[in-house]
Amino acid sequence: AEVDRAGHARYFTTMQMLLATLALGGSGATMPPPAAEIARQVIEAFRGGDFKRAAEIQLQFSVFPSRWMHRGLTATMKAAMRLIGIPVGDLYPPYVSLDPDETAALAKYLQTTVLAKRLVVDPRG
Incomplete structure (x- = not known):
């Protein structure tokens, strides 16, 4: 442009x-x-x-990060960073992190992306 x-x-x-x-x-x-x-x-x-x-x-x-945006972009990206082995800390109130089921779903989805090789959490549980 x-x-x-x-x-x-x-x-x-x-x-x-x-x-x-x-x-x-x-x-x-x-x-x-x-x-x-x-x-x-x-x-x-x-x-x-x-x-x-x-x-x-x-x-x-098309799926990432929108599927988890009900928690907010920061919560979603912090969870994703943790899943690829780069923990960047927890959220501060009033914000909340993804719950365990949401985190597992995120890990499972990331397994289908170019980030899969970096996952340190097994998305199968």
């Missing part, structure tokens, strides 16, 4: 719109870790011309 050309401001969108943003000439999207690792692989595939792979990876954002 025009704003990414020299002399103009840069703009970013969200993880759910990353591939569309890249296709329109955008730079990327704003997001917390570990979603940024998924996004990196979308960007690498797109820049490498492997649009099918970029689309396959982008689809991982």
Whole structure:
């Protein structure tokens, strides 16, 4: 897009719109870790011309993090970080973490993503 050309401001969108943003000439999207690792692989595939792979990876954002957003983005991402072996602390009240069933469901879903190789928690229980 025009704003990414020299002399103009840069703009970013969200993880759910990353591939569309890249296709329109955008730079990327704003997001917390570990979603940024998924996004990196979308960007690498797109820049490498492997649009099918970029689309396959982008689809991982169709479920993650939205399925757990009733707890909030921070709670979801902190749980995901813990599941991939990077504990970043607990939430402070009034916010609450994912419950054990939600965490297990998140682990199971992450097993289907590019983050699977980093999981330190067995999603099968």
